[in-house]
Amino acid sequence: MRLVSRPLSLALLALVLAVVLLAGRDASSGAVAPAAASAELTSAFAWGEPVEFAIDWVSDCVADRPERVPPTCGSPPALWPAAGRLVTLCTLQGQRAAWWTAEQFRAAVQAATEDWNAVEAGVGLSYLGDCADQARWQCRVADGINEVTFDDARNLLVASTCGNSSNALAITFTVMTLQGGVRSIRESDVVMGASAFVQQCPAVVLRHEFGHVLGFGHSDQPGDLMAPAPPPPAQICERQPTAREQALLQQMYGVNRRPTVSIAPLPPVAPGAPVVLNAVAADPEAGTLTYEWTQVRGVPVELTPNGPAASFVMPAQPVGDLEFRVEVRDPLLKTAAASGVVSARALGTALYVSRGTVPTAGGFGLIVFSGGSEADLLAATCGAAAAPTAAFWATNAQGQFVVYIPNAAVAAVNAGWRALYPQGVPASSALLVRCR
Ligand SMILES: [Zn+2]
Structure with a gap:
Protein backbone atom coordinates (compact mmCIF):
# COMPACT_ATOMS: atom_id res chain seq x y z
CA MET A 1 0.00 0.00 0.00
CA ARG A 2 2.78 2.42 0.82
CA LEU A 3 4.42 2.03 -2.57
CA VAL A 4 1.35 2.52 -4.73
CA SER A 5 0.40 6.09 -3.96
CA ARG A 6 3.87 7.59 -4.30
CA PRO A 7 3.67 10.48 -6.80
CA LEU A 8 6.04 10.21 -9.73
CA SER A 9 7.21 13.81 -9.49
CA LEU A 10 8.13 13.35 -5.86
CA ALA A 11 9.91 10.12 -6.71
CA LEU A 12 12.07 11.92 -9.25
CA LEU A 13 12.86 14.85 -7.00
CA ALA A 14 13.18 13.03 -3.76
CA LEU A 15 16.63 13.00 -2.39
CA VAL A 16 17.07 10.65 0.45
CA LEU A 17 19.51 11.63 3.09
CA ALA A 18 20.55 9.69 6.11
CA VAL A 19 21.57 11.60 9.19
CA VAL A 20 23.48 9.41 11.54
CA LEU A 21 23.88 9.42 15.28
CA LEU A 22 27.26 7.76 15.50
CA ALA A 23 28.07 5.12 18.01
CA GLY A 24 30.10 6.41 20.95
CA ARG A 25 33.26 4.64 19.93
CA ASP A 26 33.29 6.64 16.70
CA ALA A 27 33.63 9.89 18.58
CA SER A 28 37.03 10.82 17.22
CA SER A 29 36.18 10.28 13.58
CA GLY A 30 34.00 12.77 11.84
CA ALA A 31 32.42 14.60 14.74
CA VAL A 32 33.68 17.99 13.55
CA ALA A 33 32.14 19.77 10.61
CA PRO A 34 34.76 21.31 8.33
CA ALA A 35 35.21 25.08 8.21
CA ALA A 36 33.94 25.21 4.63
CA ALA A 37 30.49 24.14 5.78
CA SER A 38 30.41 26.95 8.32
CA ALA A 39 31.29 29.59 5.74
CA GLU A 40 28.54 28.36 3.49
CA LEU A 41 26.01 28.58 6.31
CA THR A 42 27.13 32.09 7.11
CA SER A 43 26.16 33.27 3.66
CA ALA A 44 22.91 31.36 3.72
CA PHE A 45 21.75 32.50 7.12
CA ALA A 46 23.90 35.48 8.08
CA TRP A 47 24.69 33.52 11.19
CA GLY A 48 26.80 35.63 13.53
CA GLU A 49 28.96 32.97 15.13
CA PRO A 50 30.10 30.74 12.32
CA VAL A 51 33.35 29.66 13.91
CA GLU A 52 32.28 28.98 17.46
CA PHE A 53 29.07 27.28 16.50
CA ALA A 54 29.40 25.20 13.40
CA ILE A 55 26.17 23.23 13.54
CA ASP A 56 25.20 22.08 10.08
CA TRP A 57 21.84 21.38 8.47
CA VAL A 58 20.60 18.17 7.00
CA SER A 59 21.32 19.57 3.56
CA ASP A 60 24.96 20.39 4.24
CA CYS A 61 27.76 18.62 2.48
CA VAL A 62 30.29 17.47 5.06
CA ALA A 63 33.35 15.32 4.55
CA ASP A 64 32.31 12.63 7.00
CA ARG A 65 29.05 11.96 5.12
CA PRO A 66 30.21 10.49 1.82
CA GLU A 67 26.62 9.55 0.98
CA ARG A 68 25.76 13.27 0.99
CA VAL A 69 26.90 14.83 -2.26
CA PRO A 70 25.20 17.53 -4.32
CA PRO A 71 22.34 17.79 -5.10
CA THR A 72 21.36 15.99 -1.89
CA CYS A 73 23.29 18.62 0.05
CA GLY A 74 24.45 22.21 -0.17
CA SER A 75 22.84 25.61 0.02
CA PRO A 76 20.09 26.51 0.69
CA PRO A 77 19.46 24.55 3.90
CA ALA A 78 16.42 22.30 3.89
CA LEU A 79 13.41 23.40 5.92
CA TRP A 80 9.87 22.18 6.29
CA PRO A 81 7.76 24.22 3.84
CA ALA A 82 5.95 27.26 5.21
CA ALA A 83 2.55 25.61 4.81
CA GLY A 84 3.52 22.55 6.83
CA ARG A 85 5.35 23.65 9.92
CA LEU A 86 3.32 21.56 12.28
CA VAL A 87 5.17 18.34 11.48
CA THR A 88 3.18 15.20 12.28
CA LEU A 89 4.82 12.00 13.50
CA CYS A 90 3.44 8.51 14.10
CA THR A 91 4.88 5.31 15.50
CA LEU A 92 5.35 1.88 13.94
CA GLN A 93 5.20 -0.66 16.75
CA GLY A 94 6.10 -3.79 14.77
CA GLN A 95 9.84 -3.82 15.38
CA ARG A 96 9.82 -2.16 18.78
CA ALA A 97 12.61 -3.22 21.16
CA ALA A 98 11.51 -5.77 23.74
CA TRP A 99 12.54 -3.51 26.65
CA TRP A 100 9.75 -1.03 25.84
CA THR A 101 6.00 -1.48 25.90
CA ALA A 102 3.94 0.11 23.15
CA GLU A 103 2.69 2.67 25.67
CA GLN A 104 6.22 3.53 26.85
CA PHE A 105 7.30 4.04 23.24
CA ARG A 106 4.32 6.33 22.60
CA ALA A 107 4.90 8.29 25.81
CA ALA A 108 8.59 8.81 25.01
CA VAL A 109 7.83 10.06 21.50
CA GLN A 110 5.20 12.43 22.88
CA ALA A 111 7.64 13.73 25.50
CA ALA A 112 10.39 14.31 22.91
CA THR A 113 7.99 16.33 20.73
CA GLU A 114 7.09 18.46 23.75
CA ASP A 115 10.75 19.07 24.50
CA TRP A 116 11.22 20.63 21.04
CA ASN A 117 7.86 22.41 21.12
CA ALA A 118 9.08 24.22 24.24
CA VAL A 119 11.41 26.16 21.93
CA GLU A 120 9.66 29.35 20.80
CA ALA A 121 10.33 28.81 17.09
CA GLY A 122 7.92 28.80 14.15
CA VAL A 123 7.85 25.02 13.80
CA GLY A 124 6.20 22.32 15.91
CA LEU A 125 6.05 18.56 16.22
CA SER A 126 2.69 16.82 16.59
CA TYR A 127 2.64 13.17 17.65
CA LEU A 128 -0.45 11.44 16.29
CA GLY A 129 -0.05 8.03 17.98
CA ASP A 130 0.51 4.78 16.10
CA CYS A 131 0.54 5.03 12.30
CA ALA A 132 -2.66 3.82 10.60
CA ASP A 133 -0.58 1.59 8.32
CA GLN A 134 1.68 -0.57 10.50
CA ALA A 135 3.55 -2.14 7.56
CA ARG A 136 7.30 -2.56 8.12
CA TRP A 137 9.47 0.47 7.45
CA GLN A 138 11.25 0.37 4.09
CA CYS A 139 14.51 2.01 3.06
CA ARG A 140 14.12 4.73 0.42
CA VAL A 141 10.35 4.62 0.28
CA ALA A 142 8.65 8.01 0.46
CA ASP A 143 5.05 7.68 1.63
CA GLY A 144 4.60 11.20 2.99
CA ILE A 145 4.25 9.87 6.53
CA ASN A 146 6.87 10.68 9.17
CA GLU A 147 7.36 7.37 10.93
CA VAL A 148 9.22 6.64 14.15
CA THR A 149 10.19 3.01 14.39
CA PHE A 150 12.83 0.54 15.53
CA ASP A 151 15.47 -1.36 13.72
CA ASP A 152 14.90 -5.07 13.37
CA ALA A 153 16.69 -8.19 12.15
CA ARG A 154 17.32 -6.50 8.80
CA ASN A 155 19.91 -4.27 10.55
CA LEU A 156 18.79 -1.05 8.93
CA LEU A 157 21.28 0.95 10.96
CA VAL A 158 24.35 -1.04 10.01
CA ALA A 159 26.65 0.55 7.46
CA SER A 160 25.47 0.34 3.86
CA THR A 161 22.17 -1.44 4.57
CA CYS A 162 20.05 1.61 3.76
CA GLY A 163 22.72 3.69 2.06
CA ASN A 164 24.12 5.01 5.34
CA SER A 165 27.84 5.33 5.78
CA SER A 166 28.28 4.40 9.43
CA ASN A 167 26.94 2.03 11.99
CA ALA A 168 24.55 4.06 14.14
CA LEU A 169 22.54 4.15 17.34
CA ALA A 170 19.64 5.64 15.42
CA ILE A 171 19.13 7.26 12.03
CA THR A 172 16.82 9.91 10.69
CA PHE A 173 16.12 9.40 6.99
CA THR A 174 15.07 12.68 5.40
CA VAL A 175 13.49 13.13 1.99
CA MET A 176 13.90 16.56 0.49
CA THR A 177 13.14 18.34 -2.74
CA LEU A 178 14.98 21.15 -4.52
CA GLN A 179 12.63 23.23 -6.62
CA GLY A 180 13.15 26.82 -7.74
CA GLY A 181 16.12 27.19 -5.43
CA VAL A 182 14.09 26.17 -2.37
CA ARG A 183 15.10 23.02 -0.54
CA SER A 184 12.14 21.57 1.31
CA ILE A 185 11.84 18.63 3.66
CA ARG A 186 9.03 16.34 2.50
CA GLU A 187 9.38 13.47 4.90
CA SER A 188 11.54 12.44 7.80
CA ASP A 189 11.58 8.97 9.32
CA VAL A 190 13.38 7.99 12.52
CA VAL A 191 14.72 4.48 13.01
CA MET A 192 15.90 3.68 16.52
CA GLY A 193 18.46 1.01 17.31
CA ALA A 194 18.07 -1.30 20.28
CA SER A 195 21.58 -1.06 21.70
CA ALA A 196 22.41 -0.75 25.39
CA PHE A 197 22.86 3.02 25.05
CA VAL A 198 19.50 3.48 23.41
CA GLN A 199 17.93 1.37 26.13
CA GLN A 200 19.65 3.45 28.82
CA CYS A 201 18.89 6.87 27.29
CA PRO A 202 16.01 6.47 24.84
CA ALA A 203 14.66 9.95 25.54
CA VAL A 204 17.82 11.74 24.48
CA VAL A 205 18.16 9.59 21.37
CA LEU A 206 14.60 10.51 20.33
CA ARG A 207 15.24 14.17 21.13
CA HIS A 208 18.43 14.18 19.07
CA GLU A 209 16.78 12.44 16.11
CA PHE A 210 13.81 14.83 16.24
CA GLY A 211 16.36 17.64 15.91
CA HIS A 212 17.30 16.04 12.58
CA VAL A 213 13.59 15.82 11.69
CA LEU A 214 13.36 19.59 12.19
CA GLY A 215 16.28 20.18 9.81
CA PHE A 216 19.38 20.13 11.99
CA GLY A 217 22.51 18.28 11.05
CA HIS A 218 25.22 17.76 13.63
CA SER A 219 26.90 20.31 15.86
CA ASP A 220 30.64 20.37 16.48
CA GLN A 221 30.00 21.55 20.06
CA PRO A 222 30.29 18.51 22.34
CA GLY A 223 27.75 19.96 24.77
CA ASP A 224 24.98 20.33 22.20
CA LEU A 225 22.06 17.95 21.88
CA MET A 226 22.95 17.73 18.19
CA ALA A 227 26.56 16.68 18.83
CA PRO A 228 27.02 13.51 16.82
CA ALA A 229 28.79 11.30 19.33
CA PRO A 230 27.35 11.06 22.82
CA PRO A 231 29.60 11.15 25.88
CA PRO A 232 29.00 8.59 28.65
CA PRO A 233 25.28 8.14 29.33
CA ALA A 234 25.20 9.78 32.75
CA GLN A 235 26.18 13.11 31.17
CA ILE A 236 23.75 13.05 28.30
CA CYS A 237 20.48 11.37 29.23
CA GLU A 238 18.81 14.59 30.37
CA ARG A 239 20.24 16.75 27.61
CA GLN A 240 17.84 19.24 26.02
CA PRO A 241 18.30 21.67 23.11
CA THR A 242 20.89 24.23 24.21
CA ALA A 243 20.36 27.99 24.05
CA ARG A 244 22.38 28.09 20.84
CA GLU A 245 20.31 25.35 19.27
CA GLN A 246 17.11 27.09 20.32
CA ALA A 247 18.32 30.37 18.81
CA LEU A 248 19.30 28.59 15.63
CA LEU A 249 15.88 26.96 15.32
CA GLN A 250 14.37 30.45 15.63
CA GLN A 251 16.67 31.70 12.87
CA MET A 252 15.58 28.83 10.64
CA TYR A 253 11.83 29.14 11.19
CA GLY A 254 11.29 32.51 12.82
CA VAL A 255 10.05 33.16 16.34
CA ASN A 256 6.72 31.83 17.56
CA ARG A 257 5.96 32.65 21.19
CA ARG A 258 4.02 30.40 23.49
CA PRO A 259 0.61 31.65 24.61
CA SER A 343 -12.63 26.90 47.75
CA ALA A 344 -15.89 25.68 49.16
CA ARG A 345 -17.68 28.15 51.33
CA ALA A 346 -18.05 26.48 54.71
CA LEU A 347 -21.53 25.20 55.44
CA GLY A 348 -23.53 27.68 57.52
CA THR A 349 -21.56 30.77 56.49
CA ALA A 350 -23.43 33.58 54.85
CA LEU A 351 -24.01 33.75 51.14
CA TYR A 352 -22.83 37.05 49.87
CA VAL A 353 -22.73 39.65 47.20
CA SER A 354 -19.12 40.31 46.20
CA ARG A 355 -19.75 43.54 44.29
CA GLY A 356 -22.54 46.10 44.07
CA THR A 357 -25.18 47.12 46.59
CA VAL A 358 -28.48 45.36 47.20
CA PRO A 359 -31.29 47.97 46.90
CA THR A 360 -33.32 46.77 49.89
CA ALA A 361 -34.99 50.22 50.13
CA GLY A 362 -36.28 49.98 46.57
CA GLY A 363 -35.11 50.48 43.01
CA PHE A 364 -32.64 48.41 41.00
CA GLY A 365 -29.12 47.31 41.84
CA LEU A 366 -26.34 45.58 39.88
CA ILE A 367 -24.60 42.90 41.95
CA VAL A 368 -22.15 40.01 41.65
CA PHE A 369 -23.48 36.94 43.48
CA SER A 370 -21.25 34.30 45.09
CA GLY A 371 -23.32 31.50 43.54
CA GLY A 372 -25.91 29.05 44.78
CA SER A 373 -29.53 28.00 44.46
CA GLU A 374 -32.46 30.32 43.77
CA ALA A 375 -33.27 30.25 47.49
CA ASP A 376 -29.62 31.13 48.26
CA LEU A 377 -29.85 34.10 45.90
CA LEU A 378 -32.96 35.45 47.58
CA ALA A 379 -31.50 34.88 51.05
CA ALA A 380 -28.22 36.60 50.18
CA THR A 381 -29.89 39.68 48.69
CA CYS A 382 -33.40 40.82 49.57
CA GLY A 383 -34.05 38.18 52.22
CA ALA A 384 -36.68 35.42 52.09
CA ALA A 385 -39.36 37.78 53.39
CA ALA A 386 -39.10 39.85 50.21
CA ALA A 387 -40.12 36.88 48.02
CA PRO A 388 -43.50 38.42 47.04
CA THR A 389 -41.88 41.50 45.50
CA ALA A 390 -38.32 40.46 44.55
CA ALA A 391 -37.14 40.01 40.97
CA PHE A 392 -33.77 39.20 39.39
CA TRP A 393 -32.44 39.56 35.85
CA ALA A 394 -29.49 37.92 34.14
CA THR A 395 -28.17 38.15 30.57
CA ASN A 396 -28.20 35.03 28.41
CA ALA A 397 -25.78 34.11 25.60
CA GLN A 398 -27.88 36.08 23.09
CA GLY A 399 -27.57 39.22 25.18
CA GLN A 400 -31.22 39.10 26.24
CA PHE A 401 -32.45 39.68 29.78
CA VAL A 402 -34.04 36.66 31.47
CA VAL A 403 -35.99 37.11 34.66
CA TYR A 404 -36.41 35.19 37.90
CA ILE A 405 -39.45 36.06 40.03
CA PRO A 406 -39.42 33.96 43.23
CA ASN A 407 -43.20 33.91 43.72
CA ALA A 408 -44.18 33.69 40.03
CA ALA A 409 -47.58 32.02 39.70
CA VAL A 410 -46.87 30.87 36.15
CA ALA A 411 -43.84 28.62 35.64
CA ALA A 412 -43.24 30.01 32.13
CA VAL A 413 -42.17 33.34 33.65
CA ASN A 414 -38.95 31.75 34.96
CA ALA A 415 -38.39 29.35 32.03
CA GLY A 416 -35.64 31.46 30.44
CA TRP A 417 -33.85 31.80 33.78
CA ARG A 418 -33.95 28.08 34.47
CA ALA A 419 -32.73 27.31 30.95
CA LEU A 420 -29.77 29.60 31.68
CA TYR A 421 -29.14 28.26 35.19
CA PRO A 422 -30.48 24.68 35.27
CA GLN A 423 -28.33 23.80 38.28
CA GLY A 424 -28.45 27.08 40.16
CA VAL A 425 -26.64 30.38 39.77
CA PRO A 426 -22.89 30.04 39.09
CA ALA A 427 -20.36 31.86 41.22
CA SER A 428 -19.46 35.40 40.13
CA SER A 429 -22.70 35.90 38.20
CA ALA A 430 -23.57 39.53 37.48
CA LEU A 431 -27.28 40.11 38.15
CA LEU A 432 -29.76 42.95 38.23
CA VAL A 433 -31.88 42.86 41.37
CA ARG A 434 -35.02 44.59 42.65
CA CYS A 435 -36.26 43.79 46.16
CA ARG A 436 -39.52 45.78 46.35
ZN1 LIG B 1 22.52 12.59 14.73
Missing part, protein backbone atom coordinates in the same frame (compact mmCIF):
# COMPACT_ATOMS: atom_id res chain seq x y z
CA THR A 260 -0.16 33.13 28.01
CA VAL A 261 -2.95 31.89 30.26
CA SER A 262 -4.45 32.37 33.69
CA ILE A 263 -7.66 31.23 35.34
CA ALA A 264 -9.97 34.02 36.50
CA PRO A 265 -10.11 33.82 40.32
CA LEU A 266 -13.38 32.84 41.96
CA PRO A 267 -14.76 33.64 45.41
CA PRO A 268 -15.62 30.68 47.67
CA VAL A 269 -18.52 28.65 46.28
CA ALA A 270 -21.51 27.24 48.15
CA PRO A 271 -21.81 23.45 48.42
CA GLY A 272 -23.91 22.11 45.56
CA ALA A 273 -23.58 25.31 43.51
CA PRO A 274 -22.57 25.26 39.85
CA VAL A 275 -19.20 26.78 39.03
CA VAL A 276 -17.81 28.08 35.75
CA LEU A 277 -14.04 28.34 35.41
CA ASN A 278 -12.81 30.82 32.83
CA ALA A 279 -9.37 30.77 31.24
CA VAL A 280 -7.97 34.12 30.18
CA ALA A 281 -5.54 33.28 27.38
CA ALA A 282 -3.82 34.97 24.46
CA ASP A 283 -1.43 33.95 21.72
CA PRO A 284 1.18 36.59 20.74
CA GLU A 285 0.75 35.46 17.10
CA ALA A 286 -3.06 35.60 17.46
CA GLY A 287 -3.37 31.91 16.59
CA THR A 288 -6.42 29.87 17.51
CA LEU A 289 -5.93 28.27 20.92
CA THR A 290 -7.07 24.88 22.12
CA TYR A 291 -7.80 24.25 25.80
CA GLU A 292 -7.41 21.15 27.91
CA TRP A 293 -8.92 21.14 31.40
CA THR A 294 -8.07 18.75 34.21
CA GLN A 295 -8.68 18.53 37.93
CA VAL A 296 -5.46 18.20 39.88
CA ARG A 297 -6.60 18.26 43.53
CA GLY A 298 -9.62 17.73 45.74
CA VAL A 299 -12.80 15.65 45.72
CA PRO A 300 -13.22 14.48 42.09
CA VAL A 301 -15.92 16.38 40.22
CA GLU A 302 -17.37 15.91 36.76
CA LEU A 303 -15.68 18.65 34.76
CA THR A 304 -17.43 19.73 31.55
CA PRO A 305 -14.98 21.53 29.27
CA ASN A 306 -16.22 24.06 26.73
CA GLY A 307 -13.25 25.76 25.10
CA PRO A 308 -11.92 28.52 27.36
CA ALA A 309 -14.51 27.64 30.03
CA ALA A 310 -15.16 24.54 32.11
CA SER A 311 -18.03 23.91 34.48
CA PHE A 312 -18.74 21.61 37.37
CA VAL A 313 -21.00 21.38 40.40
CA MET A 314 -19.42 21.94 43.81
CA PRO A 315 -19.82 18.73 45.82
CA ALA A 316 -22.66 18.85 48.37
CA GLN A 317 -20.21 18.02 51.12
CA PRO A 318 -16.89 19.39 49.95
CA VAL A 319 -13.68 18.41 51.68
CA GLY A 320 -10.97 21.00 51.21
CA ASP A 321 -10.12 23.01 48.11
CA LEU A 322 -10.45 21.90 44.52
CA GLU A 323 -7.67 22.71 42.09
CA PHE A 324 -7.95 22.78 38.32
CA ARG A 325 -5.42 23.15 35.54
CA VAL A 326 -5.84 24.39 32.01
CA GLU A 327 -3.31 23.87 29.23
CA VAL A 328 -3.53 26.01 26.12
CA ARG A 329 -1.80 25.28 22.84
CA ASP A 330 -1.31 27.45 19.80
CA PRO A 331 -1.39 26.05 16.23
CA LEU A 332 2.28 25.00 16.47
CA LEU A 333 1.65 23.34 19.86
CA LYS A 334 3.50 26.00 21.85
CA THR A 335 1.99 25.43 25.26
CA ALA A 336 1.19 27.35 28.43
CA ALA A 337 -0.58 26.19 31.56
CA ALA A 338 -2.24 27.73 34.61
CA SER A 339 -3.99 26.38 37.65
CA GLY A 340 -6.70 27.79 39.85
CA VAL A 341 -8.09 26.88 43.25
CA VAL A 342 -11.77 26.88 44.06
